[in-house]
Amino acid sequence: MTDPIFSLTGRTVYVAGHKGMVGSAIVRRLADEHCTVQTSDRSTDLRSGAAVEAWFAANRPEVVVIAAAKVGGILANSTLPADFLYDNLMIAANLIEAAHRHGAAKLLFLGSSCIYPKLAEQPIREESLLTGPLEPTNEWYAIAKIAGIKLCQAYRAQHGADFISAMPTNLYGPGDNFDLNSSHVMPALIRKAHEAKLAGAASFEIWGSGTPLREFMHVDDLAEACVFLLKHYSDPLPINIGFGSDVTILELAQLVARVIGFSGEVTRDVTKPDGTPRKLMDSSRLHALGWAPRIALEQGIADAYAHFLAGAA
Numbered sequence: 673m674t675d676p677i678f679s680l681t682g683r684t685v686y687v688a689g690h691k692g693m694v695g696s697a698i699v700r701r702l703a704d705e706h707c708t709v710q711t712s713d714r715s716t717d718l719r720s721g722a723a724v725e726a727w728f729a730a731n732r733p734e735v736v737v738i739a740a741a742k743v744g745g746i747l748a749n750s751t752l753p754a755d756f757l758y759d760n761l762m763i764a765a766n767l768i769e770a771a772h773r774h775g776a777a778k779l780l781f782l783g784s785s786c787i788y789p790k791l792a793e794q795p796i797r798e799e800s801l802l803t804g805p806l807e808p809t810n811e812w813y814a815i816a817k818i819a820g821i822k823l824c825q826a827y828r829a830q831h832g833a834d835f836i837s838a839m840p841t842n843l844y845g846p847g848d849n850f851d852l853n854s855s856h857v858m859p860a861l862i863r864k865a866h867e868a869k870l871a872g873a874a875s876f877e878i879w880g881s882g883t884p885l886r887e888f889m890h891v892d893d894l895a896e897a898c899v900f901l902l903k904h905y906s907d908p909l910p911i912n913i914g915f916g917s918d919v920t921i922l923e924l925a926q927l928v929a930r931v932i933g934f935s936g937e938v939t940r941d942v943t944k945p946d947g948t949p950r951k952l953m954d955s956s957r958l959h960a961l962g963w964a965p966r967i968a969l970e971q972g973i974a975d976a977y978a979h980f981l982a983g984a985a
Contacts, residue, residue, distance in 0.1 A: 685710065685736075697892055718740050720766070741817075768823045771833075771835070778834050781837040782837070783817040790805055797954045801910065807948045821910050825908045828908050829908070841953045844972065887953060915953075919969070
């Protein structure tokens with residue numbers, strides 16, 4: 673592992689989006705660092721430039737982590753395109769500009785693997801960005817995230833700001849959204865399998881053919897990677913944060929069923945969209961710096977299910 677190039681010791685670190693799954697995991701991880709974590713409550717509307725400016729003027733964080741975003745699955749993205757584009761554009765622009773204006777020493781912007789072209793060469797390298805059309809079912813969110821990446825690059829180029837961006841793969845874990853109308857695939861499968869088990873159902877259904885390949889990472893691994901990157905990374909090129917292997921959606925559903933204890937069948941609604949055929953991140957640049965994930969998929973699903981049960985109790 674390379675030596676750190678940036679120290680968090682004694683710094684104030686603002687985590688935007690601390691109530692979400694990603695932000696809360698980063699806050700938990702930062703508790704092990706010798707730094708002071710700052711957060712803003714919901715009264716500070718991150719879509720409002722005036723509200724963000726006022727918060728930064730009052731608090732002046734030295735390090736900024738942008739984990740705030742409007743997120744959702746295929747259904748949410750396809751029915752609320754204006755919300756996904758506008759909200760995420762404003763969050764990124766307001767926070768990055770305020771961080772620069774108030775002299776933040778470091779900023780980490782978190783994007784998403786959906787920024788890459790739908791048919792990008794697999795595994796997806798960072799250089800694939802903007803080399804082809806996006807997946808239509810989440811292009812609004814993706815375009816806003818690409819704008820955030822480009823803002824970080826622009827502030828580095830024009831102002832010499834140490835602003836970096838990282839692209840996590842599909843995430844899951846404590847604090848996930850289990851609402852079937854707006855959730856991503858992992859929490860949706862956990863809830864479906866759980867409800868089928870309670871009902872004594874013969875089966876539960878997944879969208880699409882079940883053949884698309886997806887990579888999944890526990891959010892605590894992501895938080896570990898984010899802290900690592902704050903200390904070890906400073907480059908205009910975004911960096912991928914991936915697990916390193918993928919599974920089909922059908923295999924994932926069957927694994928979730930086993931972990932939860934549902935012994936019925938997983939059926940498929942092939943009239944529903946599949947999304948991108950495959951989305952595996954090439955995380956070799958991050959691994960070369962000395963970081964690797966630790967939480968295996970089955971172990972992570974069991975942990976996510978335990979937190980789901982605790983929240984449902």
